[in-house]
Amino acid sequence: MINAQDLCSVFNKCMKDGWGVLPGFDGQVLTKDMIEAKVSDPALKQSASKWVGKHVADAGGLFAYAFRTMGMIDKYTPDGKYIETIFKEFCSETGKLPKGGLLPGMVIFKKRNDNYTGVGIYIGNSQIIEAKSCKVGVIVSRLTSEWTYWGKLKNVEYAELPSKASLRKKEVRDMRVLRGPVVLDGIASSYTVRAEKGLGAKATDTLPLGTQATVVEDCGEFCKIQYTKTGYIKKEFLKEALSK
Numbered sequence: 346m347i348n349a350q351d352l353c354s355v356f357n358k359c360m361k362d363g364w365g366v367l368p369g370f371d372g373q374v375l376t377k378d379m380i381e382a383k384v385s386d387p388a389l390k391q392s393a394s395k396w397v398g399k400h401v402a403d404a405g406g407l408f409a410y411a412f413r414t415m416g417m418i419d420k421y422t423p424d425g426k427y428i429e430t431i432f433k434e435f436c437s438e439t440g441k442l443p444k445g446g447l448l449p450g451m452v453i454f455k456k457r458n459d460n461y462t463g464v465g466i467y468i469g470n471s472q473i474i475e476a477k478s479c480k481v482g483v484i485v486s487r488l489t490s491e492w493t494y495w496g497k498l499k500n501v502e503y504a505e506l507p508s509k510a511s512l513r514k515k516e517v518r519d520m521r522v523l524r525g526p527v528v529l530d531g532i533a534s535s536y537t538v539r540a541e542k543g544l545g546a547k548a549t550d551t552l553p554l555g556t557q558a559t560v561v562e563d564c565g566e567f568c569k570i571q572y573t574k575t576g577y578i579k580k581e582f583l584k585e586a587l588s589k
Contacts, residue, residue, distance in 0.1 A: 346368070346500055346501065346502040346534075347415050347417065347498075347500055347501045347502065347537060348450055348501075348534055349415075349448065349450025349451075349501050349503045349504065350449065350450065350504070350537060351415065351534075351535055351537075351551055352411060352415055352450050352466070352471060352498075353417060353449050353450055353466060353468050354503060354537060354551060355368075355410075355411045355414050356407070356411055356441030356468070356474040356483075357474065357548060358413075358447055358468050359399070359400070359402075359407065359410070359474075359483050359550075360474050360483045360484060360485060361547075362400065363399060363407065363482065363483075364399060364400045364401065364402060364407070364476070364482055365393070365395070365399045365400070365401040365482045365483070366396075366401060366402065366403060366424050366476045366477060366478055366479050366483065367389075367393050367396065367401040367403065367479055367484050368389075368403045368423070368444050368479075368480075368500040369383055369403060369406075369423035370383075370401045370402050370403060370406050370423070371402050371403070371405075371406030371407070371409040371410050371421050371423070372400055372401075372402050372406065372407075372409070372410035373394050373401060373425070374396065374398065374399065374400055374401075374437050375393070375399060375400075375401045375431055376397060376398075377394075379395055380393050380394065380397070381475075382507040385532065389479060392479040392505070393479055394478060396479075396482070396522060401467070402467075402476055402483070403423070403476055403564045403586070404428060404463055404464050404475060404476045405421065405427030405428045405430075405464060406427070406476070407475075407476040407483060408427075408431055408452075408464060408466075409464075411449025412435075414481050415437070415481065415499065420434075423584075426544065426561075428454065428461040428462075428463070428464045429461045430437075431452060431454075431464060431534075432452075432454055432456075432464075432494065432496055434449065434522065435452075435496075435498055435499060436452065436497060436498055437497050437498070437499045438496065438497040439494060439495065439496040439497075440494065440495055440496075441493065441494055441495075442452070442492055442493055442494060442495055443490075445496055446469050447488075447495060447505075447575075448467070448497075448503045448504065448505070449467060449468050449469045449500055449502070449503075450466065450467070450498070450503055451466070451467045451495050451496065451497055451498075452464060452465070452466060452467070452495065452496040452497075452498060452569070453465050453466070453467050453473050453488065453491065453492045453494070453495055453496075454494040454495070454496065455491055455492055455493060456493050456494055456570060457493075461477065461480075463491075463492070465486070465492070467488065467495070468485070471487060471488045472485050472486070472487060472488065473485070473486055473487075473488055473492070474486075500546060501537065519585035521580065522563050523560045523563050523568055523580060523583055523585065524560050524563065524575050525559060525560060525583060525585075525586075526557065526559055526585070526586035527547065527557070527560055527568075527585055528555060528556065528557050528558075528583070528584050528585075528586045529552055529553070529554055529555060529556045529558070529560055529582055529583065529584075529588055530555075530583070530584035531581075532556070534554055535554065536551065536552055536554075536571070536578060536579075537550075537552045537554060537578065538550040538551065538570075538574075538576035538578050539567075539576060539577045540576065540577070541577060542561065542567035542569070542577045543563045543564075543567070543577075546577065548569070549574075550574060550576055552572065554580040556572060557572070557586060558570040558571060559571045559572075559585075561575070562576070563580070565580070566579060566580060567579055567580060568580050568583060570583070
């Protein structure tokens with residue numbers, strides 16, 4: 346199973362790296378020769394030139410790239426039907442928007458008159474990451490009424506929304522003080538390391554379950570750890586390692 350948070354991290358990295366958007370591409374680094382060979386519209390050629398040297402993808406191609414990165418099977422074809430393939434073949438559950446309780450990692454679709462015209466990944470707080478247009482590239486945008494369907498991907502593990510009771514329980518601060526050797530421990534296969542403490546901080550790395558590290562600072566809900574690099578991770582994912 347793929348962790349939904351890790352899948353979101355792939356899209357977030359594409360956005361942070363300044364990916365461009367161009368029809369018929371799924372993650373290639375754009376060259377001038379590619380533009381000449383694949384783009385016939387003069388106006389689109391001019392817009393595409395700003396992305397030379399950058400990775401480019403169309404809306405469906407961005408998902409194809411993410412699926413490959415996560416080791417998932419994709420069937421990308423640059424014929425405009427790939428978004429429909431995601432909806433009909435890659436989702437285990439689908440439904441209409443608006444819908445409360447959307448989970449990060451769920452796929453959001455635009456559909457008009459049986460045509461699938463857009464696709465993005467929901468990252469929480471009414472925001473999605475999408476390959477918007479050749480003009481603006483891959484961006485974070487708001488979830489608006491033009492998005493009409495949602496889908497849960499097969500083989501992706503979604504973290505269910507907590508109940509009110511569990512939210513009250515989480516308000517009780519973890520009073521453990523961690524120092525020294527620790528090991529990543531939990532039910533997920535990997536965990537996100539951030540540049541600063543806090544869930545809103547930039548994700549800088551992912552570490553697999555069982556990774557050994559050293560706590561250099563206990564910050565309450567988060568700890569600053571040192572492994573081959575340094576970063577911040579939620580304390581609940583850390584377990585003290587026994588010293589030999």
